[in-house]
Amino acid sequence: MHSQPFTIDVPQATLxxxxxxxxxxxxxxxxxxxxxxxxxxxxxxxxxxxxxxxxFDWRAQERAxxxxxxxxxxxxxVDIHFIHxxxxxxxxxxxxxxxxxxxxxxxMQKIIPLLTDPxxxxxxxxxxxxxxxPSLPGYGFSERIxxxxxxxxxxxxxxxxxxxxxxxxxxxxxxxxAGVTTGLGRFFPDQVLGIHxxxxxxxxSPMPQDSELSPAERDYLARVEQWEQEExxxxxxQRTRPQTLAYGLTDSPVGLAAWIVEKFRAWSDCGGxxxxxxxxxxxxxxxxxxxxxxxxxxxxRGYYEGAHAASxxxxxxxxxxxxxxxxxxxxxxxxxxxxxVERTYNVQHWTEMPRxxxxxxxxxxxxLAGDIRAFFRDLRK
Numbered sequence: 001m002h003s004q005p006f007t008i009d010v011p012q013a014t015l016x017x018x019x020x021x022x023x024x025x026x027x028x029x030x031x032x033x034x035x036x037x038x039x040x041x042x043x044x045x046x047x048x049x050x051x052x053x054x055x056f057d058w059r060a061q062e063r064a065x066x067x068x069x070x071x072x073x074x075x076x077x078v079d080i081h082f083i084h085x086x087x088x089x090x091x092x093x094x095x096x097x098x099x100x101x102x103x104x105x106x107x108m109q110k111i112i113p114l115l116t117d118p119x120x121x122x123x124x125x126x127x128x129x130x131x132x133x134p135s136l137p138g139y140g141f142s143e144r145i146x147x148x149x150x151x152x153x154x155x156x157x158x159x160x161x162x163x164x165x166x167x168x169x170x171x172x173x174x175x176x177x178a179g180v181t182t183g184l185g186r187f188f189p190d191q192v193l194g195i196h197x198x199x200x201x202x203x204x205s206p207m208p209q210d211s212e213l214s215p216a217e218r219d220y221l222a223r224v225e226q227w228e229q230e231e232x233x234x235x236x237x238q239r240t241r242p243q244t245l246a247y248g249l250t251d252s253p254v255g256l257a258a259w260i261v262e263k264f265r266a267w268s269d270c271g272g273x274x275x276x277x278x279x280x281x282x283x284x285x286x287x288x289x290x291x292x293x294x295x296x297x298x299x300x301r302g303y304y305e306g307a308h309a310a311s312x313x314x315x316x317x318x319x320x321x322x323x324x325x326x327x328x329x330x331x332x333x334x335x336x337x338x339x340x341v342e343r344t345y346n347v348q349h350w351t352e353m354p355r356x357x358x359x360x361x362x363x364x365x366x367x368l369a370g371d372i373r374a375f376f377r378d379l380r381k
Contacts, residue, residue, distance in 0.1 A: 001163025003073035006081060008062050008141065009281045010292045015058060018253055022053040025254045034271070036265070040258040044274075048261065049254055050334075051280050052287075060287045073143070073163065075156045081105070082134035084164065088117040090130025091379055093193070095156055095186035096132045096184075100175025100199075101299055103359060104140040104289045106282075108172060111361045113230070114369035121366075126380075127373040129170075134160060136176065138298030140289050150309035151302060154183030158191055165192065170376050174330075174360055176302070182313040185320040185345075194321040194348075194379045196372050198360040200336045204343035205315040216337040226251035227333050233268060234259075238303035246297035255374035256296055257287050269329035269359035277363055323349035323375030325368060329357030349375040 007177045017210050030042045050188055068083045083105060086092065095115065099107045100379040112131050119125040135142040145151055157180060161169045170193050172179035178201035185195040210218065228235075249256045261283055274283070322345040326335050338350055351371050356364035 001073050001075065001160065003071040004072040005164070006072045006141065008065050008070065010058065010062065010288075011166050013205065018051060020290075021253050025049065025252075040262050041049055041244075043101055045254065045258055046260070048257065048283070050279060051139055052253075052284050056194075056281065056288075058285075058288055060270075061281065063108075068112070070141075072341055073160065074248075075163070078137055078145060079154065080137065080156060080160060081145040082132055082160065082215045083112070085112055085116045085131045085132045085133075087115070087128035088119065089125035091126070091380070092128040092130045093376055094161060094164075094168060095129040095133070095376070096134070096171050096181045097175030098134065098153075098157070098171070098173035098255070098357075099139075099140075099360070099361075100173070100177045101302075102263050102286075102361075103175075104286050105133050106133045106289065107359055107362045108132060109237055109362075110365035111369050114365055115372065118369075119348035120374060121369075123370075123373065129372075129376075130166070132161065132164065136180070136299070136302070139295050140293055144295060144298035145301075148305070150305055152183075153180045154187060158188045159309045160276070161191070161223055166331070168193050170194050170196070172196040172198070172372055174207070175201075175362075177360060179306075182345075185318045185322065186316060189320050192320050194323065194376060195318070195345075196323040196325070196336055196375050197345075198325045198327060199358065200324070200331050200346070200366060201342055202315075202318070202344045204340075208343065211302070214337065214339050217340045218285040220333070220337050220340060223333050234263070235303060238300040239307040241302070242297065242300035242304050244298060249296045250294055253287075253291050253354060256291055257284075259296075260287050260290065266360065267329070269300050269355050272340075277357075277359075282362065319348060321348040321379060322346050323371065323372045325357075325360065326350070326352045327356035327360050327364070328353065329355075330360075 020143045038189045070083055072079050072081050097108050099105055114121050115129045115131050118127045138144045167314045171181045171184045180195045184192050249259055264278055268277045270277040324341055341347055353367055360368045
């Protein structure tokens with residue numbers, strides 16, 4: 001594998017076009033006192049878009065992002081963007097962090113220094129990691145995949161880590177990233193020292209009968225079903241007809257912002273006030289990356305390919321040591337029972353967090369970094 005240094009540099013013409021589109025937004029009507037009951041609140045979105053158009057400074061965000069060491073490398077025919085930061089400690093452990101949807105690699109910004117240089121943040125230098133943060137295929141500055149079929153991102157990540165000279169490494173992820181991390185642990189146990197998850201990813205294979213479930217598991221699955229009815233329409237659309245949705249989100253920055261920010265509000269531990277968890281700059285940096293790279297379509301297409309690649313053949317369990325950090329507002333489903341996770345994973349470490357949600361690395365970086373360090377501490381031996 002040959003990697004090349006990469007610098008984020010969005011063309012000015014793209015930013016000028018964005019500003020023009022924002023200035024000429026056609027706003028829909030709204031039911032009086034609708035709040036967020038019908039979807040994204042119009043007053044909130046108007047405020048965010050006004051800030052995007054008049055105050056948000058992409059170039060300042062770009063300079064901040066470019067302080068990291070960025071690279072691109074071709075892996076199995078697809079160019080992958082990644083950050084590679086070396087740890088400051090006696091024996092840094094290689095660790096690959098994988099984001100989810102609708103995030104980008106920027107979700108990991110706050111956690112990178114906590115893992116690479118723990119001593120500067122009240123930790124032990126012996127807990128340092130060499131951190132690799134890729135952009136998922138079809139997200140951000142990684143190449144879009146335009147062919148049918150499963151993406152097998154875990155295979156690309158294994159090749160990426162081997163290409164960087166890491167024969168053994170750890171992996172961590174949430175949401176889509178938890179699925180990729182699970183694939184690494186399941187299919188590359190000789191390379192992967194252990195995996196850490198900030199959301200439950202894999203259902204048991206095969207699924208147990210209802211009579212085999214504990215009361216806590218049955219309650220959990222009932223909550224998941226209720227969540228799917230209330231919040232799952234996005235996933236159904238992206239698994240079935242992502243291209244239809246892609247036209248509007250690729251053409252309208254306000255439509256794109258609404259589609260993404262709704263999830264940051266609904267899935268985070270923000271109590272209904274998204275500004276309590278995320279700054280406007282954090283939200284808009286993430287959204288602008290999707291806009292500038294035109295990757296919302298390909299990011300959604302990953303749902304389709306994943307659903308259509310699902311196999312009826314039972315999958316092997318994950319035998320590598322697994323750590324799980326359970327955040328209470330993950331998807332609003334609430335806490336997953338440990339016995340449910342243990343049907344798939346070799347759970348060696350379990351932490352129920354006091355707060356936080358779907359975007360754990362951005363919401364609660366200190367809690368997550370501390371749990372990652374604690375889990376891998378014994379595995380380093």
